[in-house]
Amino acid sequence: MSMDIDEKQNEKETIVSGPVPSMGVYEAISCRRIIRDFQDKVVPPDVLKRIIDAGLKAPTHDHLRNWEFVILHEEQDKKNALQFIKMGTAPQLEILKKTLVDGTAQQKMYAIAMPRQYTMLFNASHIILPFFKSTPGMMHPTSASSFNPISSIWCVIENIFLAATAEGLGCSMRIPVGEEGINVAKTVGAPEEYFLPCYIGLGYPAEDCPAVEQVECNTEQKIHFGKW
Ligand SMILES: Cc1cc2nc3c(=O)[nH]c(=O)nc-3n(C[C@H](O)[C@H](O)[C@H](O)COP(=O)(O)O)c2cc1C
Numbered sequence: 001m002s003m004d005i006d007e008k009q010n011e012k013e014t015i016v017s018g019p020v021p022s023m024g025v026y027e028a029i030s031c032r033r034i035i036r037d038f039q040d041k042v043v044p045p046d047v048l049k050r051i052i053d054a055g056l057k058a059p060t061h062d063h064l065r066n067w068e069f070v071i072l073h074e075e076q077d078k079k080n081a082l083q084f085i086k087m088g089t090a091p092q093l094e095i096l097k098k099t100l101v102d103g104t105a106q107q108k109m110y111a112i113a114m115p116r117q118y119t120m121l122f123n124a125s126h127i128i129l130p131f132f133k134s135t136p137g138m139m140h141p142t143s144a145s146s147f148n149p150i151s152s153i154w155c156v157i158e159n160i161f162l163a164a165t166a167e168g169l170g171c172s173m174r175i176p177v178g179e180e181g182i183n184v185a186k187t188v189g190a191p192e193e194y195f196l197p198c199y200i201g202l203g204y205p206a207e208d209c210p211a212v213e214q215v216e217c218n219t220e221q222k223i224h225f226g227k228w
Pocket of ligand 1: 175
């Protein structure tokens with residue numbers, strides 16, 4: 001990481017250390033949810049470091065781990081990075097209007113998620129921008145391995161989600177639309193070959209977070225022993 005997380009914290013805020021959590025991996029996996037409403041409470045720097053550290057332990061193609069994280073906490077830094085969201089959200093709001101008729105789980109999720117695309121990042125204690133170094137082949141894929149850089153960063157992102165959950169925190173996540181990701185990358189000074197797969201908001205979940213209905217999977221029906 002090129003920036004020192006400790007130095008970036010707002011000095012006026014009380015910073016406390018977080019205890020190392022004891023939540024087991026299966027519990028973290030089942031408790032993890034995308035969180036879109038946060039308490040006004042700052043994540044301590046040592047907790048933030050542990051979460052990024054968990055991200056960096058993800059599996060990686062070619063043993064590269066060529067990932068960098070821009071962390072935003074100051075209000076103005078957040079505003080600068082999030083300025084492109086409103087444009088990107090307009091087409092999604094149109095989709096929402098058209099699809100909110102029959103109330104499937106996906107539509108209910110959209111109804112909760114779409115109006116929160118900006119606030120679920122801005123109101124988070126920190127925004128994590130996870131960058132990965134792209135390869136020329138990624139934009140002209142010839143096989144699944146062409147996607148290795150993006151596949152690897154998603155392993156990082158999931159590790160971050162699970163570590164945050166184990167810390168009693170929650171994460172929001174937004175995929176940049178159109179030119180949004182490139183604009184954010186330029187705004188925070190990322191080198192040209194680095195891509196932003198998503199924004200992550202990190203913070204303490206609000207107590208009245210709306211429960212988002214899940215599409216349940218039956219594990220036994222998903223497993224195909226020997227042959228599909
Ligand atoms: C590839 C991918 C893209 C997603 N894009 C968005 C997004 O742009 N905005 C958002 O609010 N949530 C986004 N989500 C979160 C999903 O809405 C969420 O994971 C899904 O509703 C299941 O809920 P859960 O993660 O709480 O289990 C995305 C998730 C994935 C894996």
